[in-house]
Amino acid sequence: MARWEPGARERLVVAAVDLFTEQGYDETTVAQIAERAGVTRSTFFRHFADKREVLAAGQETLSTLLAEGIREAPTEATPLEAVAAGLERASGAMGPANRELGPRIKAAVAASAELQERDALKHVGLAVAMTDALVGRGVPGPTARLAAELGVLAFKQGFADWSDGTDGTDLAQHTLAALDDLRAATATLS
Template sequence: MGRWEPNAQERLTRAALELFAERGYDSTTVAEIADRAGLTKRTFFRHFADKREVLFRGEEVLSRLISDGIAGAPASATPLHAVGAGLEAAATAFGPERREWSRQRQAVIADNRELRERELLKSTALTAAMADALRERGVPDLTADLAAEIGYLAFRTSYARWIEPADEQDFAELTRRTLKELREALGAVG
């Protein structure tokens, strides 16, 4: 592949994931990623701050999709139903073409403490985005925080189900199913 070809960010992402799987995250350098993609280190750093960010690109887009979905929920929606609307809006980022990449990504993250910590920061940011979007709807602070925590639990559970090889449901359906199960569990507790 020539250095002038388009889709540099996608090429770098694919190359990084391949190398992380082959050699491990810690044993892979930015120079190797760029070389595998047929690009320069300089091009790599135009797209990513460091090699870790290859695995976490799109975090801001995901937060925005969820926040916009919550904001667009009907005014009569309960906080959990608004969160459900946010998670369904985020499903557009989880098309079938991303499933295998996401499986590989999660395997790399699971094998590295630093990446697991970064994943926790991502979870905190997504939860905060949900809570903020709920507050914008006039939901009281504590209720917004609790609904956002439940929302992140639903997101995390749905994502884990979505990357399972045996589960081929789309992400939106999985979020609906997971939220239904969480509501049932909460009803059983109350």
Template sequence: MPRWKPDSRQRLVVAALGLFAEQGYDDTTVAQISERAGLTRSTFFRHFADKREILTAGQKALSRLLAEGIDTAPADATPMMAVAAGLERASGEMTSFNRELGPLLRAAIEANEELRNREALKSIGMAAAMVDALKRRDVAEPAAQVAAEIGVLAFKRGYARWADPARDEDPGELVTHTRAAFDELRAAAAELH
């Protein structure tokens, strides 16, 4: 039996997303994912309850990081400034591994309705974590919800730009892209009234 390696979770994620993109989510089994990753099924189940969970593997960590950034923003920060701090915190933790997963994840999600639904739930979870953090700062529910939704959209837009394989130049850090997306969305929101 292979020894449980520290990077087994990442190996399973890469193997699963590759198989989802190649043969479809429905036609991919846990056994195939484990085999491609060079691991056992029992190792798979140490990390994930099922193959669906792979797509939300980083959701809890991402939501936690967004909330931590909001929680640690200066006391006098506006709700939007606090969300910007959350985006900075979460984006700053993303590595080249997260960037490389982008195209694989996008291909898998676009090919399967269940995965598109799970992706929507991931966005809802991110927004909920930010709303809760903003409410701890005594931000009213409507303002917290609007700020959080802009934050989710900024993160998704920034991540899409950062992970775009068609970009010729060095993508730099994710935080640069989420910051730019957030600024664009704030400017767009200002034009609405």
């Protein structure tokens, strides 16, 4: 096995998703993931605390990009306009590999209660990052939390639409369209 071959983290994610899809999450071991990725178990544990964390790979980066986009939005931007800027920033970091893995990750998560729990925690983390960035812009807490939750829903829906699709549109178009749909839906609540 190659010890320091580049791309180990990405290979581990792909190997885990493949194995979760083929044989189920519960039946997949860390040793199997490492073997499929062509790395050692110790390399696996340098990148991830456990097999559940593999599907959260990139969460910190995603949270950072969302928050940066919000912080760098124009000063006069409304909270949802700032969230849109965050969605655009984060969406720009997603490429063809993310699009290809999307439906397989969705299937693996749907088949495992443990992965559903981890996925929910991931979304909470994204909402916290966006809320903190909005509060840092002076947005009141309740408004910031609501805008952040709408941002999470828009990202989740946009990512699902994008990864299920074959058109040439990019993720940002899907997440911004989802945010517009949610914005329109909130207008009907009162």
